Amino acid sequence: MTTEVTLHTVNEEPRVLDTDLAERLGYARPRKIRDLIFKHSTELLTYGSIAPTRGAYRGKEFTTY
Template identity: 50%
Template sequence: MAKSFTLHTADGEPRIHDLELAAPLAFGGPKRLRDLINRKSRELALYGVLHAVEKPSGVKGRRPTREFFLNQDQAIRIVMLADTVTSVEVCAMVVKAFIEHGRSQCSAPPSAPDLAPILSILQQIADTLALLTKPMAPR
C-alpha cells in the first residue's frame, strides 16, 4: 500500500478528497465513508471547516452527491473512526502526504524584497543631510 495521496487546496489549506481515502481504507466504498463523515460532521468541524462540494446529478441520472475535502486532522480522525484493517497504514499515508506537502512549501526559495524604494528614500535623506551639514560660506 505505497500509494500516496494527492492534496487539493480548499479554504486556503491542503486537503484530501474523500474518494482517495475510501479505496485504501477498504471501508465499503465512498458512500459508506461519506455516511461516516456526515454522522461525525460536528466532531470533524472541531478540527476546522468541513469543506464539502455539492456535485449535481450526472448524465446517467445519478443522484446529486456531496464530496468532502478533509484537512489533515479531519482525515486522520475519520481514518481512525473507520477502524478497518488498513486504518493504521492509511493514517501513516495521510501523515506522510501532509509532511511532504509542508516540506515542498518550505523548500521554495523566499522571494527577495524590492529594495529600490527604500534605497531611494535613504538617498534622499543622505542628500538632505549633506546639504544641512555643508559649511556655510562667509559673506
C-alpha cells in the first residue's frame, strides 16, 4: 500500500507535513515524529529550516513541522 505525500511550498521550498511523512514511513503513531524532530532540531537545521507552525486542538497546543 502506498500513501501519497502532498508537497507544500514554504518560502519557495518544497515541504511535506510531519505526520504525512511519518505515515509514509510506516509509523504506528505518526504524531510521535514531532518528538524526534524536536529532539534533533539542531542537527536538522544544518540541512535547512524546519518551518514549525503552532496549532491547537480541543484546547491543547501543538507544533507541526
